Every structure is written in C-alpha cells, then in structure tokens.
Amino acid sequence: MNAVLAELWPYLALLLVGFLPNEIWRLLGLVLARGLNEDSEIVIWSRAVATAILAGVIAKLILYSTGSLATIPLPVRVAAAVCGFLAFLVMRRSVFAGVAVGEAVLLLGGFLFAH
C-alpha cells in the first residue's frame, strides 16, 4: 500500500498543488468573462505579484543551484546571467542573443573552473 502511495504521490501532488491552483484562474475567466480592463489596477497589481514570484524563483535557481548546475561555481553562474542580460540589452532586446551569450559564458566558465 505504501509503495503504491509513494509511486502515485507525485501525480497526486501535481493535481492538487499544480493543476487546480493554476486552472482555477482560467475557469474564473470563463465564468466571469465580462469586461476586465488590461489596465485596471487589480490586473496591474496581480501581474506585479506574479512577476516578483517568478523573479524570486529565477534568482534561487541561479544562486542556490542543485544537481549538475551546482558543479559550476557560483561566480560563474552569476557572471553568465549578468553577461546574458547585458547582451540582451545591447543587442536590440533580443532574447535569443541574451540566452546564447549567457550560455556561452557559462560553458566557458564551467570548462575553466568546474569543481
């Protein structure tokens, strides 16, 4: 019984804390789909909250890396993110250029300094 539960657990978690809390907003949109302005104050606030939360996750993934990314030293990871971001700004706000430069710096730094 416990073995079955352990096997199914991640799928149950996916439904309960992944699918449901995400889908609820789509369904609310379907049910209450009457005029909500893109520029209304509540939309601006909720977008700011969502942006901050995603930014927090991004920073944690870079600073507190796990697994194979953790074998690349922290200063290299931070330098790669900074270089990627600068490349994005310099090269006419191209996401592709930013990602390519960031990854190249990470690969080079990792090659030179990996544990």
Place this chain on the structure above:
Amino acid sequence: MSVLSTFNSSTAAFFAGVKSALTSVFVLVLMGTYIGIGALAHDFGLASWWLALSTVLVWAAPAQVILISALGAGAALFEVAIAVTLSAIRLFPMVVALLPLLRGGNARLRDLLLPTHFTSVSMWVESLRLLPALPQEWRIAFCNGLSVGYMGTAVVFGFVGYYLAAGLPPLFAGTLLFLTPLSFLISTARNAHMMVDKVALVFGLVLGPVLTAMHVDLDLMWTGVVGGTLAYAVHRLREAAT
C-alpha cells in the same frame, strides 16, 4: 494569411491552426523553454511522464518551473499551491480577453472549455493576432489546432531536455539546466513594458534569495506578495507625483 479563411470543415480549420503554430516563432521559444524544463524535472528527480502530464494539465511554463523546483526541494504543499496560484492570476484576464473572439454565433459553454484550458502566453498572442481575420464558425477549431501544435511541441521537447540532461556530462547538463533561469530572466525583462513590472522583477530577484537565506517560511509567497505590492506602491507614488 487570406488562405486561412477558406476552410470548408472544422477539421481543415484545426489543421490550419496546427500548421500556423508549427511555423510561428513561438515554437522555437517553446522548444528552448521546455528543453530547460525537462532538464529541471530530471534534476529534481521527477519522472519524464510526470513532466509530460504536467505540461498537458498545467500548461503554463512559469507555474511548471515553480511546481517542479518547489516540489523537488520538498517545500510544504500549501506553499507550493499558493506560489502556483499567485503565478497563475495573469491567466484570468487573458481568458477574459480571448473568449469574446470565440464566443460569437452559437458557441456552447462546453465548446469553450478546451480553448479556456489551452490559454497561455504563446497561444493567446497568436490567437488575438490571427482570429479576427477568420470567420466566426471556424475560430474555435483553429484555436484548438494552434494550441495542440504548441502543446505537442512542448511535450516532445520536455522529453528531449529530460533525456539529454540524463545522458550528458555534468557540464553540458548544467548548461541545459541554466536555460530555465536565464531564458525566464530575459524574457520576463522583455515582457516588462511598464515600470511597475520592471520594479517587480528587481524586487523579486533580490527578495527571493534573501528570504530563502533567512529561512523564512512560505518564502515564495512573501516574495510575490511583498515584492509585487512594493512595486505596485512605487507605481502609485510615481503616478501621484506626476
């Protein structure tokens, strides 16, 4: 694009949607994003089929990144649910803006369920761009085809990232893992048109790691609520000052 309006069946409209998805620039973005998410899922010890199911059910890359990293790190379920739901509020106004384009004529509520579930950034941007040129009767089928094209790409490249991360030497696997934070950092900055979004990005980048280092409970929730509300307050103060 005028070819698009000449379907004679909903099947033809559906496949025109699939084709439109596979030839759009978003498909490249999705490939890169889901290769990164696949590597992330592997890193946090989740099964590849779990990832595929999460792509189909959740269908929102930010929510999936939060879900995978928080579940994988052993966060409390309550905290994961709060963080996912806070990241998903943006879906609400997107659905509200999309449905009037689909609803016209005699669309039934259950016909709108699939497009509602499929609503995500890539599908939404393309639907708002392409649907107005189509006859009302084929819009739902086209929109579903478009979404299936995007979702199929995401599922396939999730597997690609997962098995690449499993098989590659650590340095290259680490490079794949880095795709997620790097591409999300840059694309979030790119999508931040208003000052309030840029400020929220900076506050989140600082608060997330600080609250983690201080071992604050529900750190993701506080990062969002505190960082987002502070950014909103800055926005209001600036508006009041002008």
